[in-house]
Amino acid sequence: MTREQLFEQILNKKSYLCIGLDTDPLKLPQHLLDLEDPVFEFNRQIIEATADLCVAYKPNIAFYEAQGPQGWVSLQKTLQVIPKEIFTIADAKRGDIGNTSELYARAFFENMDFDSVTVAPYMGADSVKPFLTQAGKWVILLALTSNAGSQDFQMLRLEDGNEEYLFEQVLRTSQEWATADQLMFVVGATQSDYVQRVRQVAPDNFLLVPGVGAQGGSLEEISRLGMNRQCGLLVNSSRAIIYASSGYDFAERAREAAFAVQREMEKLLEELL
Amino acid sequence: MTREQLFEQILNKKSYLCIGLDTDPLKLPQHLLDLEDPVFEFNRQIIEATADLCVAYKPNIAFYEAQGPQGWVSLQKTLQVIPKEIFTIADAKRGDIGNTSELYARAFFENMDFDSVTVAPYMGADSVKPFLTQAGKWVILLALTSNAGSQDFQMLRLEDGNEEYLFEQVLRTSQEWATADQLMFVVGATQSDYVQRVRQVAPDNFLLVPGVGAQGGSLEEISRLGMNRQCGLLVNSSRAIIYASSGYDFAERAREAAFAVQREMEKLLEELL
Known part of the structure; x- marks a missing residue:
């Protein structure tokens, strides 16, 4: 998917919502558990109920990997029911030496046709570039993550005369590898103090x-600080939407939760774009 | 597995060889391709031919993930034929926010009973700690990797008054999370200039x-610089051993290649330990 197609979808749907399909078998509604593939059935109904309100779906791969081979089957089937115009993110945080990253790229871009993969930067250029060989396929590089551990290394200051943080160097160096047409960054909503530095x-x-x-971040704050002329934001919500209810009405309640976010985003787009 | 058990195995086998099971379906001997699970059959024969010469096996998970759900089946079956006294490494380079790293830990330690997982440090403490909750299960943290991209971030100097590199800070900070009984580090053989700093x-x-x-690193050099009183090294070889031949004699040739390394290690242990 191109950047323009993504922006067009944001304008059409008045939304920059990404829904995290972090589907935990232990949190599924009871009435799904007797089905052949409860995880897929849950995802299918969530997608059907929310596809007009969001512009991206992001399965966190750990949830599927923890279920063994069946988890990968559920994931593949899930991808097949996501409408083609919606941006898909394999939240995998992969990254290895060049010839090995190629295999991860194959797994997510060819076997499964994701639009993008989240990648960890620690191993540098040759661990990231294999994900950048096809136009329309994206790397979403970890820059400043939302968790407490982001303080440990990402916020270290470098001896470069500019008092830059490591995450700034990651932002800077990685832009030598790809343009904004193939490269996004993960920046946690809990990091609003630093979003201006990111921008x-x-x-x-x-x-x-x-x-x-x-995790406590504010949609309004991150939007005011981070939005650019093409919106430039995909704001993710997982648990608050997909687990809005654990009953028969789970998909309906997920839609309501997504709709509330979409309406807030519509207002913010009108004001800020 | 405890550190003492690992050291005992090194003494018994006079070897600190780790064999990388980076099994690529495109590189398998022709005569295996008609079998039901050629990847597993290849691994099984390699393991049978080399288990007395090495102390660890390290499947790089990308090779299995790239094969879809069947790859995970082959991996699980492979683990089951590795003798229990041999240390197993899931070379996965995972790492995510705390509750998600827990799922990866479950995938590799519970579903598959690996002894250790390689983990990327960028997301900090709460991304690593979920892998450290069970005694005898290890984190092998990326510190100074063997690839060219290690220059991009790992070798950045920090503004800490000591001109330390980022990788040194990773070594230092992570030791607050676990002792040498649960924490190893990845240090590439191509980085011999820095092994003394690591030590x-x-x-x-x-x-x-x-x-x-x-990749060009020297076994002798890394051993002279990096060995400690309990050996303290697991030196990996993948392609040079498992692809020593692509014919009917692949397992026999793999054994010969592993034996040559083991003999060199035996001499180095006699001299250096």
């Missing part, structure tokens, strides 16, 4: 923003 | 050393 180094790139909701 | 910060930890062979 100084990376004005054009889309940011994938986790951490709104359960 | 200053991490004298007791085992180092998992990729990069000997195809």
Whole structure:
């Protein structure tokens, strides 16, 4: 998917919502458990109920990997029911030496046709570039994550005369590998103090923003600080939407929760774009 | 597995060889391709031919993930034929926010009973700690990797008054999370210029050393610089051993290649330990 197609979808849907399909078998509604593939059935109904309100779906791969081979089957089937115009993110945080990253790229881009993969930057250029070989396929690089551990290394200051943080160097160096047409960054909604620094180094790139909701980040704040001329934000919500109810009405309640976010985003787009 | 058990195995086998099961379906001997699970059959025969010469097996998970659900089946079956006294490494380079890293830990430690997982440090403490909750289960943290991209971030100097590199800070900070009984580090054999710096910060930890062979690192050099009183090294070789031949004699040739490395290690242990 191109950047323009993504922006067009944002304008059409008046939404920059990404829904995290972090589907935990232990949290599924009881009435799904007797089905052949409860995880897929849950995802299918969530997608059907929310596809007009969001522009991206992001399965966190750990949830599927923890279920063994069956988890990968559920994931593949899930991808097949996501409408083609919606951006898909394999939240996998992969990254290995070059010839090995190629295999991960094959797994997510060819076997499963995701639009993008989240990648960890620690191993540098040759661990990231194999994900950048096809136009329309994206890397979403970890920059400043939403968790407490982001303080440990991402916020270290470098001896470069500019008092830059490591995450700023990651933003800067990685832009030598790809343009904003193939490269997004993960920036947690809990990091609003630093979003202006992110936008100084990376004005054009889309940011994938986790951490709104359960982790305490504010949609309004991150939007005011981070939005650019093409919106430039995909704000993720997982638990608050997909687990809005654990009863028969789970999909209906998920739609209501997604609709509430979409309406807030519509207002913010009108004001800020 | 405890550190003492690992050291005992090294003494018994006179070897600190780790064999990388980076099994690529495109490189399998022709005569295996008609079998039901050629990847597993290849691994089974390699393991049978080399188990007395090495102390660890390390499947790189990308090779299995790239094969879809069947890859995970082959991986699980492979683990079941590795003798229990041999240390097993899931070379997965995972790492995510705390509750998600828990799921990866479950996938590799519970579903599959690996002894250890390689983990990327960028997301900090709460991304690593979920892998450290069970005694005898290990984190092998990326510190200074063997690839060219290690220059991009791992070798950045920090503004800490000591001109430390980022990788040194990773070594230092992570030792607040676990002792040398649960924490190893990845240090590439191509990084011999820096192994003494690694040993200053991490004298007791085992180092998992990729990069000997195809990537150009020297076994002798890394051993002289990196060995400690409990050996403290697991030196990995993948392609040079498992693809020593692509014919009917692949397992026999793999054994010969592993035996040559083991003999060199035996001499180095006699001299250096």
